Amino acid sequence: DQQVKQNSPSLSVQEGRISILNCDYTNSMFDYFLWYKKYPAEGPTFLISISSIKDKNEDGRFTVFLNKSAKHLSLHIVPSQPGDSAVYFCAASAIQGAQKLVFGQGTRLTINP
Amino acid sequence: DSGVTQTPKHLITATGQRVTLRCSPRSGDLSVYWYQQSLDQGLQFLIQYYNGEERAKGNILERFSAQQFPDLHSELNLSSLELGDSALYFCASSGASQGNIQYFGAGTRLSVL
Numbered sequence: 001d002q003q004v005k006q007n008s009p010s011l012s013v014q015e016g017r018i019s020i021l022n023c024d025y026t027n028s029m030f031d032y033f034l035w036y037k038k039y040p041a042e043g044p045t046f047l048i049s050i051s052s053i054k055d056k057n058e059d060g061r062f063t064v065f066l067n068k069s070a071k072h073l074s075l076h077i078v079p080s081q082p083g084d085s086a087v088y089f090c091a092a093s094a095i096q097g098a099q100k101l102v103f104g105q106g107t108r109l110t111i112n113p
Numbered sequence: 114d115s116g117v118t119q120t121p122k123h124l125i126t127a128t129g130q131r132v133t134l135r136c137s138p139r140s141g142d143l144s145v146y147w148y149q150q151s152l153d154q155g156l157q158f159l160i161q162y163y164n165g166e167e168r169a170k171g172n173i174l175e176r177f178s179a180q181q182f183p184d185l186h187s188e189l190n191l192s193s194l195e196l197g198d199s200a201l202y203f204c205a206s207s208g209a210s211q212g213n214i215q216y217f218g219a220g221t222r223l224s225v226l
Contacts, residue, residue: 004155032213043115043203043217044156089155093213100146100169101205101215103155 003027004092006104014112019077021107023090026071030092034101035064035075038087047088048075051095080111116140119204119218127226131192134221138185138206144168145187146207146215147179151200162187191223199225 005024013019023033031052036044050057050064050073057064063076077084087108091101116139124132138145143164148156158171162181173179176194181187191198201222205215 034214036217041219043117043119043205043219045115046214046216049212049214095213099144099207099213100158100161100171101148101156101213102158103148105155 117218136204142206
């Protein structure tokens with residue numbers, strides 16, 4: 001039972017354009033969502049998060065959108081840079097109770113010069 | 114640098130053996146989490162400790178156990194190892210001031226031959 005899904009295993013985007021990574025979840029108890037970025041041989045690095053009381057959170061080039069009715073969130077990167085090439089993981093948790101993160105499978109983003 | 118330290122980086126062992134993975138959390142963080150990542154999949158939550166006490170359990174096998182010591186470092190013990198236990202094992206920590214944001218170490222790559 002995969003509660004967090006990233007349906008695109010990979011995405012290729014031209015440098016300077018917008019990258020959009022998508023994530024769907026099924027558990028309505030989730031109320032906090034995070035995006036992590038992972039380079040090879042490194043641990044996941046926290047990128048940006050959003051609480052379920054918001055529908056948008058922005059941090060520099062990164063914006064996360066949350067659509068609670070559709071149980072869908074997306075990460076927008078504008079403009080995309082070569083250093084953004086990495087695997088991106090979507091994760092979800094419930095603020096109350098156990099705070100374990102439930103991860104999606106990841107999307108490998110490649111930014112082409 | 115996330116501030117979370119995991120040792121060793123790599124571990125190669127044989128089936129049936131026992132290994133110990135170590136994690137030092139970020140300074141001041143009371144919560145430690147262990148995750149397993151197999152075959153480029155998403156991270157799977159194993160177990161959480163908070164200030165020395167077990168807080169939550171995920172899909173952790175009975176052959177696996179963990180503990181958190183008074184200095185807050187944590188160890189994950191894997192015994193009677195099987196080929197399928199080969200994976201990346203990540204430790205993460207979080208503190209009260211960061212909400213549900215977890216900071217990850219670089220991981221320990223375990224190879225069971």
